[in-house]
Amino acid sequence: MTRVLRRGRASLAFGFFAQGVAFALLVTRIPAIQDRYGVSDALLPAFLAAVPVLAGVGSVATERLVKRVPPSSVLRWSQPVVLLALFGVGAGERMVELAVALAAFGLAVGALDASMNMLGVSLQRSYGRSIMLGFHAAYSLGGIVGASLAWVGAHWELALVVSYMPVVGVLLPAALVGSRWYVDGGRAKAVDGEGAGEAGGVVFRALLPLCLVMTFAYIGDATVSNWSAKYLQDVLGSSEQMATVPYNVYMITTLVGRALGDFGVRRFGAVGVVRGGAVVAAVGFAVVAGAPGAWTGMVGFTLLGLGLCVLVPQTFAAGGRLFPGASDAAVARLNVFNYVGFLIGSPLVGALGDAWSYRGAMLVPLVLVLVTLVYARSFAAQPDRYGGGHERPRTADVGRGSNEL
Numbered sequence: 056m057t058r059v060l061r062r063g064r065a066s067l068a069f070g071f072f073a074q075g076v077a078f079a080l081l082v083t084r085i086p087a088i089q090d091r092y093g094v095s096d097a098l099l100p101a102f103l104a105a106v107p108v109l110a111g112v113g114s115v116a117t118e119r120l121v122k123r124v125p126p127s128s129v130l131r132w133s134q135p136v137v138l139l140a141l142f143g144v145g146a147g148e149r150m151v152e153l154a155v156a157l158a159a160f161g162l163a164v165g166a167l168d169a170s171m172n173m174l175g176v177s178l179q180r181s182y183g184r185s186i187m188l189g190f191h192a193a194y195s196l197g198g199i200v201g202a203s204l205a206w207v208g209a210h211w212e213l214a215l216v217v218s219y220m221p222v223v224g225v226l227l228p229a230a231l232v233g234s235r236w237y238v239d240g241g242r243a244k245a246v247d248g249e250g251a252g253e254a255g256g257v258v259f260r261a262l263l264p265l266c267l268v269m270t271f272a273y274i275g276d277a278t279v280s281n282w283s284a285k286y287l288q289d290v291l292g293s294s295e296q297m298a299t300v301p302y303n304v305y306m307i308t309t310l311v312g313r314a315l316g317d318f319g320v321r322r323f324g325a326v327g328v329v330r331g332g333a334v335v336a337a338v339g340f341a342v343v344a345g346a347p348g349a350w351t352g353m354v355g356f357t358l359l360g361l362g363l364c365v366l367v368p369q370t371f372a373a374g375g376r377l378f379p380g381a382s383d384a385a386v387a388r389l390n391v392f393n394y395v396g397f398l399i400g401s402p403l404v405g406a407l408g409d410a411w412s413y414r415g416a417m418l419v420p421l422v423l424v425l426v427t428l429v430y431a432r433s434f435a436a437q438p439d440r441y442g443g444g445h446e447r448p449r450t451a452d453v454g455r456g457s458n459e460l
Contacts (some may be wrong), residue, residue: 062240068193075197083205106161107394114167118387127237130170136163145215164258174177185320192313198306264433271423272366275395301356308360325434333427335456336362340421
């Protein structure tokens with residue numbers, strides 16, 4: 056069983072890595088995509104908004120789907136669709152082809168994100184200690200690789216299809232092979248039958264603080280993902296090549312924070328880690344908003360990576376602990392608010408930037424991430440009043456189980 060869990064952990068980490076590469080290649084080449092298809096500045100927000108909306112649909116569908124098939128099967132087939140859709144974005148020529156590729160990307164990425172985190176939560180339960188941040192660290196590593204490849208493509212003025220084709224050619228077969236070792240064991244079945252409606256209402260009320268934290272975290276993340284390049288180039292006066300760097304810096308510091316985050320959770324507990332992350336992220340937004348030049352802006356994005364990186368994986372983990380009897384449903388519902396945050400964050404910053412200033416727009420996610428401090432206690436383990444009446448271990452003690460692998 057130990058070997059099965061280890062292989063399952065490694066294969067799932069690779070799935071997170073591949074998704075990080077794909078997403079970074081998409082968001083860091085938005086200006087190039089816009090130029091290739093002739094998407095106007097007025098129409099661009101609609102395209103950017105369509106992806107998280109459809110991803111939310113995919114996540115909701117996954118919650119229902121995993122009642123019939125295991126999350127590993129959903130992940131096994133959604134990841135190739137995401138990679139092929141990315142290739143379609145680079146290979147198309149007409150705007151309708153871009154719309155179809157982005158629609159496929161959005162639907163598949165919703166299923167992918169939900170199923171990946173379902174497997175991560177169930178594996179963490181099997182391990183008996185915090186490992187969730189490690190999976191998201193693999194995603195950050197993939198983001199670094201993807202952003203670096205995007206920089207190479209921008210530097211050498213490569214066509215999108217030339218940048219995307221070798222990546223898809225390597226990751227697609229590797230993901231299919233790695234999916235053989237996904238582990239569904241230990242996952243909790245979603246509640247069904249007559250009790251589902253009642254339990255679902257209780258789940259939503261109890262999940263609401265975590266849903267808000269997820270939304271605020273992704274508003275911050277969407278600000279970096281969609282606007283860091285434009286902010287650095289248009290507001291802070293950097294070159295086009297340098298404008299691709301903030302996302303890479305953000306992902307590097309996110310990787311560092313997540314790689315160390317599981318140790319922090321075991322030492323200080325989830326509440327302390329979440330509070331610290333929220334404060335550091337708020338300072339990062341303040342630095343970005345007040346930066347006199349591009350290099351100071353880089354410092355701000357560095358702090359943002361260190362601060363925001365712990366919020367999302369800890370939110371998924373907290374949802375799984377809160378409802379061990381319905382963790383798949385909890386994860387799927389939390390994942391929807393991932394896209395709510397992304398959907399709000401991207402157009403919100405753009406609208407405020409056009410109507411007011413982009414510096415001022417950076418203050419909005421600053422305030423929202425500080426609101427996370429109000430809900431930090433929701434990350435503490437409490438007696439399970441919702442999922443089966445069992446006393447859950449204290450968050451700081453998650454790493455002291457008997458399954459130290």
